[in-house]
Amino acid sequence: MTLVADKLKNLRDRLTRRDSPLPFPDTLNIESSYQCNLKCFMCPRHFDESLQGSFPIELFKERVVPILPKFKYVHLTGWGEPLMNKHLVEMLALCKQAGLWVCFTSNGLLLKEPLSRRVLETGLDMINISCDASDPKTYEFVRGKGTFDILQQRMKHMADLRREMGSKTRLEWAFVMMKNNLHEMVGAARLAAQYGFERFHAKHMETAINREDLGNALWNTGLVDPPGAEWDAKLEAALEELRQVGRETGLELEIHPRTFVRDGQCIARPANQVFIDYIGNVSSCCYLNKLDVKPYILPEERPKDDGVMGGITLKDFAEILESPRYVEFRRQWLRGEIPESCHSCINLNRMKPGA
Numbered sequence: 113m114t115l116v117a118d119k120l121k122n123l124r125d126r127l128t129r130r131d132s133p134l135p136f137p138d139t140l141n142i143e144s145s146y147q148c149n150l151k152c153f154m155c156p157r158h159f160d161e162s163l164q165g166s167f168p169i170e171l172f173k174e175r176v177v178p179i180l181p182k183f184k185y186v187h188l189t190g191w192g193e194p195l196m197n198k199h200l201v202e203m204l205a206l207c208k209q210a211g212l213w214v215c216f217t218s219n220g221l222l223l224k225e226p227l228s229r230r231v232l233e234t235g236l237d238m239i240n241i242s243c244d245a246s247d248p249k250t251y252e253f254v255r256g257k258g259t260f261d262i263l264q265q266r267m268k269h270m271a272d273l274r275r276e277m278g279s280k281t282r283l284e285w286a287f288v289m290m291k292n293n294l295h296e297m298v299g300a301a302r303l304a305a306q307y308g309f310e311r312f313h314a315k316h317m318e319t320a321i322n323r324e325d326l327g328n329a330l331w332n333t334g335l336v337d338p339p340g341a342e343w344d345a346k347l348e349a350a351l352e353e354l355r356q357v358g359r360e361t362g363l364e365l366e367i368h369p370r371t372f373v374r375d376g377q378c379i380a381r382p383a384n385q386v387f388i389d390y391i392g393n394v395s396s397c398c399y400l401n402k403l404d405v406k407p408y409i410l411p412e413e414r415p416k417d418d419g420v421m422g423g424i425t426l427k428d429f430a431e432i433l434e435s436p437r438y439v440e441f442r443r444q445w446l447r448g449e450i451p452e453s454c455h456s457c458i459n460l461n462r463m464k465p466g467a
Contacts, residue, residue: 134383134439134442134443134446136182136183136433137183137383137384137385137386137433137442138183138184138185138384138385139183139184139185139186139187139381139384139385139386140176140180140183140185140186140187140212140385140386140388141186141187141189141190141385141386141387141388141397141398142167142172142176142186142187142188142189142190142203142387142388143167143189143190143191143192143387143388143389143390143398144166144167144188144189144190144192144194144197144200144203144216144390145165145166145167145190145192145193145194145195145196145197145200145390146163146164146165146166146190146191146192146389146390146403147164147165147166147192147193147196147197148191148192148193148196148219149193149196149219149221149222150193150219150221150255150256150257150259151255151256151257152219152254152255152256153253153254153255153256153320153325153328154254154288154290154317154318154319154320154321154325154328155191155319155321156191156319156320156321156404156405156406156407156408157191157192157405158321159321159404159405159407160404163403165390165391166192166196166197166198166199166390167197167199167203167388167390167392169199169202169203171392171424171425172199172203172206173206175392175424175425175428175429176388176424176429177206177210178429179429179430179433180206180207180210180212181210181211181212183212184212184213185212185213185214186207186212186213186214186215187215187216187217188200188203188204188207188214188215188216189215189216189217189218189240190387190389190390190398191398191403191405192390193218193219193222194216194217194218195218195222195223195227196222200216200231201227201230201231201234204216204231204234204236205234207236208234208235208236213237214234214236214237214238215236215237215238215239215240216236216239216240217239217240217241217242217286218239218240218241218242219241219242219243219255219263220241220242220243220263220266220267220270221259221262221263221266223239223241223266223267223269223270224266224269225269225273228266228269228270228273229273229277232273232274232277232279232281233277235279235280235281236281237280237281237282238281238282238283238284238311239270239281239282239283239284240284240285240286240313241263241266241267241270241283241284241285241286242286242287242288243263243267243285243286243287243300244287244288244290244293244296244300245260245293245296245300246296246299246300246302246303247260247296247299248260248261250292250293250296251263253292253293254288254290254292254293264303267283267285267307267309268307270283271283271307271308271309272308274308275308282310282311283307283308283309283310283311284309284310284311284312284313284366285300285301285303285304285309285311285312285313286313286315287300287301287312287313287314287315288315288316288317289314289315289316289317289330289347289350289368290317290328290329290330291327291328291329291330291339291343292328294330294346294347294350295350297314297350297354298350298353298354298357300312301354301357301358301363301365302357302361304363305357305361305362305363309363310363310364311363311364311365311366312354312358312363312364312365312366313365313366313368314351314354314365314366314367314368315368316329316330316331316368316369316370317329317330318458318459319405319406319408320408321407321408322407322408323335323336323408324336325408326408326458330343330347330370331370331461331462332461332462333458333461334458334460334461335408335458347370351367354367369462370462371462371463372459372460372462372463373462373463377445377446377448378445378454378459378460378463380397380459382396382397382441382442382445382454383396383442383443383445383446385397386433387400387401388424389401389403391423391425392423392424392425393420393422393423394420394421394422394423394424394429394432394433394438395419395420395421395453396419396421396441396442399419399457399459400418400419400420400453400454401418401419401420402418402420406456406457406458408458409456409458413456414456415452415453415454415455415456416452417451417452417453418453419441419451419453419454421433421435421437421438421441422435422438441453
């Protein structure tokens, strides 16, 4: 065993002891909105369109703000469009006042004046704008509306406005890689560099409304036939072209791994992050809550434990984080054990060799 591996093992052994205090989670994810102005091909949010709403600003101030300084990072995004929460700017400002690194992910269509200027004035650290195409037809297939040209205007406007204001907020282009749009990833990266974005995030498709739609994924979900050698080769070729764009333009790249494991842990870091959905349910990530965000999982496949550790409308946030149930959930992951509530997550297949 190497010195580094030995130190990691000793640290994990200490953290998983029942009498040893766990470090506080470093990342907070808040579902600022469960409303959205788009119906994306791969998003299960509109599986039940009766579920709508935004995170109440009063609840945010009363139950979340007091504990914000204990975190390092906050991402104000869940399954909806954050900019549909009319209090998003105030939430961003409160998070920055608490000294956190702050970002949110948006489809970008609502980033127009004066809202775009107000967002930048908060001093947030990054805005991730999702666009999974370099062509209007493909964009419309993925995102559900013919708004590609409008989005391009919004993206260019944000880059220009940021320069005008002297803002240090970074812009990231988020691209969900699928079989039906992989051929446009390199073109999208070139547009990102052209507009002045600093970062391009190539993410894998992880969700769908129907099980059959998971056939568009470029990794083995375990629920449909794996993509096969042909798509393996296409993906690697596209990623090499993407890396070349990065070398040519200086565009930073974040390439989502096909395997979902790092140092024996889920790369979503369930032991180190917390998720609060728009009605106040607390879990470790957006796949663990009572909303039906996994319609592709059959009822008989679902675990008895849904992963919800409590609700901040009824309990103090800190009390939930320190509850024996949540502490044990985190310790299980640190021990390399998979909690019952995580068993229906298709990303577990990415923690297996050959995923």
